[in-house]
Amino acid sequence: MRRGVIALDRLVGTLIALSLLVVGGAAVAWQYGELPAAPDRITAGPVSDPTGAEWWPWATGAAGVIAICFGLWWLARHLPRRVGGRFALPGGDRSGKLVADAHSAVDAAAKALARTPGVRDGSGQVVADRGQLVAELTCTVEPTADLEAVHAAAARTAADLATVVALPKIHTRVRLRVARSDRTTAVARVI
């Protein structure tokens, strides 16, 4: 999701909220006579029926198409933002461009981290999060895993990833998920 659409949502939400506050407050104040300038009765209409006018089908058709298009666009902007993993590497010039898939590099980093004792599995991808390009590694650890050792391995892997990818704008985040059950070799209770 992009920041622009969040700002739009916030704007719409604020307008609706303020409208409800004003209308609700005005209704209560009107009932108790706290609006001296308000009339005793508000009358609206009647409005002539335009549905038989020649322009009516055109107007409703155009408005309908615009509303549906804008609604679909608005909805689509709420979908999770996909980051294209391919990026140009420095050194590309007229003699040839150098391209790499960052998703694959991040996933490889997670797989490398998964070789740490206590880490069961790992996967990774590049995501866009609040204006940052984030290499996100998600690893499943055993419930008995040594968190300090895992943290140290994650820090090493993150440094390796920064060296491998060498993108100045990329940030790193490691999410750990703890497995429900321990799959490490159980110690025999009876010898």
Add this chain to the structure above:
Amino acid sequence: MADQNTPRPTDSIPAERSEAPDGGVPVERALGSPLLVESAGEKSVGSVGPGAASDDCSSDGGAGNELAPVDGPVPGVSGPSAIAFGGDRGRLEIAQRAVERIVEITARRHPAVSRQSAVLRRGLPKARAVVAGQRVRVSLETAITWPHPLAETAADLREAITSAVEDLTGLGVDRADVTITTVDASQVEESSGEAVAEAVAAKPPVAGTAVVWFGIVGAFALILAGCVALREMAVASGLMDGTSWLSRGFGRTAELEPAGWMVPAGIGAAAVGLLLLVMAFKRRRRTHHAVNGSDGLVWVRSTDVARLATDSARHVDSVTDVAGRSKRKRLGLVVTTFGDPVRVSADVTAVVEERLRTITPVPRTRIAVREE
């Protein structure tokens, strides 16, 4: 780069210049320089120069082929290709596939390149070459092993394949594109521990914004309104039977005056408005706890914190069962034991505190002991 001194074909054999079927331009080059030859669908290697095609070449499709230049024009020559005319000595053709094989074999020999089988996925390294005259454009897709730097490896590969193509074929390489599509961690090499770059931690993970519901509901409302408008259009233009829904609203007179229902309705509307206003500007809630929080690099969910604590509590003596539940910054453990509840409670508290020592913020832990 390209062999600038390549002799032009003699006037005695121009008739042997054949246009390649799919756009390749015949090219002449001097005999005696390293060549790859393909004729009538069969590849053969003419190896005359240093670094000539190796065993890999022959084992990868050229096995059993003759190592001699083609003697004279060859009927049914496949293309596109670079063709060398050697006067009376014959004609040599450098096929596009031969160039591609040179690139692939050269890439395979690079220590950072990982060979991917084509059985379950796309075979890598995979090269494509476009031969036009004496110039060639190559592109290579490859996989490399972790943790080789992408940029350095790609530049190194580009240089290697450019040199190989130029040395072995004499063709000039106009462009060599290298795409690293896969980083293979199945054969992880030990990191040297000398990472040049330093990892920059991302922002802490947070929950989604509540305000997006405005957008989602608003988008659906707009689509619904648009459908109603299109229906009005269809009814008004005779495309659909029925009556206009909107015409019922026109022609009516609406009157409003202060009434008793306005007080609860107004209070309700104001309350909803206030709630929406709070939602619109509410900060996104943090969903994770930091592990060794000094660098903000490693995060763990509240649920997982509960799992860590539960697992630790299970190993306390006299404990038969533990149920844990975590909600944001609070952690609740229900411990079932047949031992002394006071001792068990103290032991569980100590174990859980030790287990969550590296977690920031430390959740407030509440332990309930049930006797079996």
